[in-house]
Amino acid sequence: MRKLRNHGTILVLMVIAGFVQTRAQSNASSQKGAPSRRAPNAVSSPAAAAKAAGSEEPAAKNLPVRRVVLYKTGVGYFEHLGYVHGNQTVRVDFTSGQLNDVLQSLTILDLNGGRIAGVNYNSEAPLSQRIGTLHLPLQEKTDVSQFYGALRGARLQIHAGTTAITGRLLSVERKTRVSGGTTLEVDLITIVSDSGEVRSVELGPAVSVQLAEGDVSQEVSRYLHLLASVRQQDLRRMMIATAGSGERQLYVSYISEVPIWKTTYRIVLPAKAGEEPLLQGWAIVDNTVGEDWNDVDLSLVAGAPQSFIERLSQPYYARRPVVPLPEAAQLMPQTYESALLGGVSGLSGQVTDPSGAVVSGAHVRLLNESGMAVATTATDAQGRYSFGDLPAATYSLEVEFPGFRKSIVQALSLGGGRAQEQNVALQVGSSATTVTVAAQLATVETSESESTGSPGGRVGSGRTLGTGGGLGTGTEKKVEGGRAWGTGGGYPSPGAVSSTRSRMEAAARGSELGDLFQYKLKDRVTIHKNESALVPIVQTHVAAEKVSVWNSSMNSPRPMRALWLTNSSELTLDGGGFSVLEDEAFAGEGLTESIKPGEKRLVSYAADLGVRVESISTSDPQQVRHLRIAHGVMIQTSEMQQQTVYVVRDDDTTPRTVLIEHPLHPGWKISGESPKPEETTTGVYRFRVTVAPKDTATLTLREAQPVETRYQVSNIDDQQIALFLRQKTINPEVEAALRKIVEQKNRVAALEAEVARRGEEKQSIYDDQQRLRENLKSLKGSAEERALTQRYTQQLANQENRLQTLEQETADYQAKHDQAESALDKMIEDLALDVTL
Numbered sequence: 001m002r003k004l005r006n007h008g009t010i011l012v013l014m015v016i017a018g019f020v021q022t023r024a025q026s027n028a029s030s031q032k033g034a035p036s037r038r039a040p041n042a043v044s045s046p047a048a049a050a051k052a053a054g055s056e057e058p059a060a061k062n063l064p065v066r067r068v069v070l071y072k073t074g075v076g077y078f079e080h081l082g083y084v085h086g087n088q089t090v091r092v093d094f095t096s097g098q099l100n101d102v103l104q105s106l107t108i109l110d111l112n113g114g115r116i117a118g119v120n121y122n123s124e125a126p127l128s129q130r131i132g133t134l135h136l137p138l139q140e141k142t143d144v145s146q147f148y149g150a151l152r153g154a155r156l157q158i159h160a161g162t163t164a165i166t167g168r169l170l171s172v173e174r175k176t177r178v179s180g181g182t183t184l185e186v187d188l189i190t191i192v193s194d195s196g197e198v199r200s201v202e203l204g205p206a207v208s209v210q211l212a213e214g215d216v217s218q219e220v221s222r223y224l225h226l227l228a229s230v231r232q233q234d235l236r237r238m239m240i241a242t243a244g245s246g247e248r249q250l251y252v253s254y255i256s257e258v259p260i261w262k263t264t265y266r267i268v269l270p271a272k273a274g275e276e277p278l279l280q281g282w283a284i285v286d287n288t289v290g291e292d293w294n295d296v297d298l299s300l301v302a303g304a305p306q307s308f309i310e311r312l313s314q315p316y317y318a319r320r321p322v323v324p325l326p327e328a329a330q331l332m333p334q335t336y337e338s339a340l341l342g343g344v345s346g347l348s349g350q351v352t353d354p355s356g357a358v359v360s361g362a363h364v365r366l367l368n369e370s371g372m373a374v375a376t377t378a379t380d381a382q383g384r385y386s387f388g389d390l391p392a393a394t395y396s397l398e399v400e401f402p403g404f405r406k407s408i409v410q411a412l413s414l415g416g417g418r419a420q421e422q423n424v425a426l427q428v429g430s431s432a433t434t435v436t437v438a439a440q441l442a443t444v445e446t447s448e449s450e451s452t453g454s455p456g457g458r459v460g461s462g463r464t465l466g467t468g469g470g471l472g473t474g475t476e477k478k479v480e481g482g483r484a485w486g487t488g489g490g491y492p493s494p495g496a497v498s499s500t501r502s503r504m505e506a507a508a509r510g511s512e513l514g515d516l517f518q519y520k521l522k523d524r525v526t527i528h529k530n531e532s533a534l535v536p537i538v539q540t541h542v543a544a545e546k547v548s549v550w551n552s553s554m555n556s557p558r559p560m561r562a563l564w565l566t567n568s569s570e571l572t573l574d575g576g577g578f579s580v581l582e583d584e585a586f587a588g589e590g591l592t593e594s595i596k597p598g599e600k601r602l603v604s605y606a607a608d609l610g611v612r613v614e615s616i617s618t619s620d621p622q623q624v625r626h627l628r629i630a631h632g633v634m635i636q637t638s639e640m641q642q643q644t645v646y647v648v649r650d651d652d653t654t655p656r657t658v659l660i661e662h663p664l665h666p667g668w669k670i671s672g673e674s675p676k677p678e679e680t681t682t683g684v685y686r687f688r689v690t691v692a693p694k695d696t697a698t699l700t701l702r703e704a705q706p707v708e709t710r711y712q713v714s715n716i717d718d719q720q721i722a723l724f725l726r727q728k729t730i731n732p733e734v735e736a737a738l739r740k741i742v743e744q745k746n747r748v749a750a751l752e753a754e755v756a757r758r759g760e761e762k763q764s765i766y767d768d769q770q771r772l773r774e775n776l777k778s779l780k781g782s783a784e785e786r787a788l789t790q791r792y793t794q795q796l797a798n799q800e801n802r803l804q805t806l807e808q809e810t811a812d813y814q815a816k817h818d819q820a821e822s823a824l825d826k827m828i829e830d831l832a833l834d835v836t837l
Contacts, residue, residue, distance in 0.1 A: 065293050138150050159207070302594060346414075409436075556607075557613055642668075643700065663683065
């Protein structure tokens with residue numbers, strides 16, 4: 001037998017339909033003047049109820065968005081600007097997701113002398129909390145049995161065919177009955193009439209139930225309205241009431257969570273030698289907020305100001321004192337990055353007089369940013385000077401020579417492992433006067449870890465935000481449109497494509513914003529709700545060198561094709577993906593992090609199938625290279641040495657510049673005879689290798705790690721010296737010095753043994769005297785005993801004489817021992833050797 005069950009949802013809908021029918025019949029009866037046995041249904045819509053109470057919501061105009069600033073942390077800064085007249089109310093629409101940020105950052109200004117009378121918005125408590133305010137015990141999810149259970153005691157009218165039953169609800173029970181061989185579960189409703197009659201009716205499709213009490217009908221209507229409001233809870237409308245006279249300008253600003261704007265680049269490699277690659281940058285912007293952006297002033301900020309969310313829009317009740325809002329706000333945003341290491345570089349140049357003749361013997365000083373001298377030298381016979389192994393930093397150069405003014409060259413930015421050249425021309429005059437000039441280096445190399453952002457930035461200053469001063473000042477400059485080439489579907493020539501691309505203009509202007517950088521669109525834009533836009537923000541030429549990059553972690557002999565790109569523009573390039581075009585064709589794509597102006601960065605985009613790289617590493621046994629003895633400690637400095645040979649083979653028909661990334665191991669140093677790296681990061685050295693077509697080039701690197709072993713000189717003995725000699729870790733000079741120490745230690749030990757030997761003899765005498773004294777106590781005075789007494793007494797006298805002699809000998813040997821030990825300590829303290837083995 002099949003077991004069937006009526007759907008509670010269908011019955012609830014039937015009840016609601018019957019409830020609506022009751023209201024229609026009640027209204028029709030009141031219009032005709034006919035009496036009704038049912039109580040009138042007084043439930044109405046919330047808008048109608050407000051209107052009846054005289055509290056209809058006043059008309060409010062929308063305050064449009066005029067400025068939008070989007071940040072890389074997923075927040076946006078919004079400014080609304082419009083006009084109000086008198087005591088006018090304006091509205092701003094949000095989504096529920098925006099409301100927390102808006103409540104935390106909202107700023108409202110009446111710019112012409114008015115005031116803000118109040119700000120209201122439709123707050124939404126949790127549905128379960130709002131349902132709890134009803135007089136009916138209903139839940140968010142209620143079936144038909146629970147619905148009728150909540151109505152127990154209410155007055156109902158049940159229609160079953162032509163039969164109508166009126167009374168109060170006693171109970172609803174679920175029963176099982178068999179019909180036609182099928183088991184059915186049905187709900188049985190029991191009513192008690194006004195006359196006391198108890199009737200039970202089976203609820204089915206032909207049975208309708210009507211509510212006969214106005215207050216119960218109102219509660220059911222409120223319940224259904226609350227359920228329906230869940231579908232509209234995402235829209236929040238903020239009403240801003242203003243007070244004042246005449247027409248005034250109203251300004252509103254806030255931050256809100258928005259999708260992160262994204263950046264994508266195109267790098268077009270030049271077809272002609274000597275030209276710089278063209279860099280095009282595009283921004284992808286998404287509008288997912290509660291209203292359209294119509295004709296807004298849009299800026300994109302390449303920075304990450306700290307931001308977080310407090311759930312200010314959610315009502316809190318009894319649990320409010322323990323909600324952990326401050327802790328979450330303080331702990332969650334705190335994440336920081338570690339600094340990178342710079343490389344070393346060199347600086348050289350020539351000093352001349354006004355006629356161009358070289359100046360030899362000029363005094364040259366190199367100063368750090370604090371004004372402290374880090375290196376000094378003098379020019380040679382050719383007037384040249386040179387500084388080497390300089391850490392990446394900004395320096396100043398001072399040049400002095402009698403009869404000439406002191407010359408200072410400022411802002412020397414060094415780094416990247418390359419030697420830079422700075423020539424200095426002295427001017428005739430008193431040395432008390434100074435001539436200051438700006439650096440003019442041939443090239444400025446910056447390691448991957450450094451950038452040259454503008455100094456003096458203010459972290460999170462945001463001083464240009466929220467002022468409203470930039471509103472309505474859009475320029476008329478437009479992005480140049482494309483051109484058509486010929487008719488009939490002909491394809492344009494590569495030269496025409498390249499020429500047109502180079503004349504394109506970015507739709508945004510770049511500028512500093514405190515420690516951040518922004519791209520401000522030149523023209524206002526319109527982006528509707530749930531739409532996205534793609535706008536050009538960068539159009540500039542950059543310096544780039546085409547190289548191949550190989551790293552052993554790639555687990556492949558093939559290097560990556562890359563561009564060694566220097567951001568020679570004044571723009572901060574935001575991180576994102578990029579595509580490389582070469583000969584008007586796709587060459588590859590990759591990713592890059594943000595690049596500051598003047599910063600140099602490798603960006604790889606394809607595999608180099610024409611080059612193979614192999615590495616061979618060998619290690620040498622540890623050998624002592626240096627020995628030093630001072631203050632009783634011998635320090636042996638040995639070196640662990642390792643050699644790595646990189647073999648680069650170019651099978652292509654064009655030459656290659658290959659960057660070998662060699663791992664940087666803490667504590668290890670590249671030896672002086674090895675080539676210097678081009679630049680250094682936290683994890684690798686980068687070495688340049690140039691290889692001709694169909695040829696092979698090698699790069700040999702030797703590294704050493706110093707290891708110190710310490711010995712206390714006072715603990716060294718003949719066996720230890722013999723071990724040092726077998727290991728060849730000391731030379732004859734050190735051996736002779738250590739032998740003298742050991743000989744003196746042996747003399748001290750011999751004297752110490754003599755003192756100890758006499759101490760043992762004295763202890764033996766003391767023990768024997770104790771025995772003799774015990775024997776004397778037992779003698780009684782007989783002739784034989786008197787003889788023993790004399791004998792024992794004589795032995796005691798002899799022992800006392802020996803003890804006296806031993807005391808004198810012990811004192812003599814102890815004095816010699818102390819003298820020898822002092823001489824040993826002095827020998828050890830005075831021993832000082834510094835030997836290179």
